[in-house]
Amino acid sequence: xxxxxxxxxxxxxxxxxxxxxxxxxxxxxxxxxxxxxxxxxxxxxxxxxxxxxxxxxxxxxxxxxxxxxxxxxxxxxxxxxxxxxxxxxxxxxxxxxxxxxxxxxxxxxxxxxxxxxxxxxxxxxxxxxxxxxxxxxxxxxxxxxxxxxxxxxxxxxxxxxxxxxxxxxxxxxxxxx
Numbered sequence: 632x633x634x635x636x637x638x639x640x641x642x643x644x645x646x647x648x649x650x651x652x653x654x655x656x657x658x659x660x661x662x663x664x665x666x667x668x669x670x671x672x673x674x675x676x677x678x679x680x681x682x683x684x685x686x687x688x689x690x691x692x693x694x695x696x697x698x699x700x701x702x703x704x705x706x707x708x709x710x711x712x713x714x715x716x717x718x719x720x721x722x723x724x725x726x727x728x729x730x731x732x733x734x735x736x737x738x739x740x741x742x743x744x745x746x747x748x749x750x751x752x753x754x755x756x757x758x759x760x761x762x763x764x765x766x767x768x769x770x771x772x773x774x775x776x777x778x779x780x781x782x783x784x785x786x787x788x789x790x791x792x793x794x795x796x797x798x799x800x801x802x803x804x805x806x807x808x
Contacts (some may be wrong), residue, residue: 680699683700
């Protein structure tokens with residue numbers, strides 16, 4: 632395991648063998664990261680996030696509470712996940728600043744095995760990104776994505792299918808090829 636001296640790792644975080652955490656990364660309490668992963672510089676991983684094995688997260692990625700990333704996923708630079716159904720800075724009940732803690736409106740998102748999330752993509756909360764799916768750079772994903780689907784644009788729309796190795800195919804793969 633390699634952890635850059637500028638990384639901030641809070642209590643209760645679990646990091647697997649042969650995982651590298653690079654400069655200025657902040658990993659919040661009780662997050663877990665599997666083995667043989669790379670966490671790129673200036674990435675923020677919030678409370679209780681679960682990341683599987685062989686996951687590559689590039690620089691400047693934001694992963695809030697409620698996100699689960701399965702094994703063998705690629706999250707490219709600048710990807711942002713959203714987890715809040717009704718975001719507000721204020722809390723009318725207290726008359727002050729709203730808490731950043733998870734609550735009943737925190738949405739859960741799952742990125743399934745082998746998926747790739749393109750650079751600068753935005754993944755809204757409460758969705759599932761299917762196995763071996765590919766999200767294009769800059770896409771804004773507003774609904775769940777099927778296994779092996781290729782989606783691009785804003786809002787993201789399916790434009791094709793990809794094999795397990797990421798190469799395009801004419802129709803959905805019948806098995807993980």
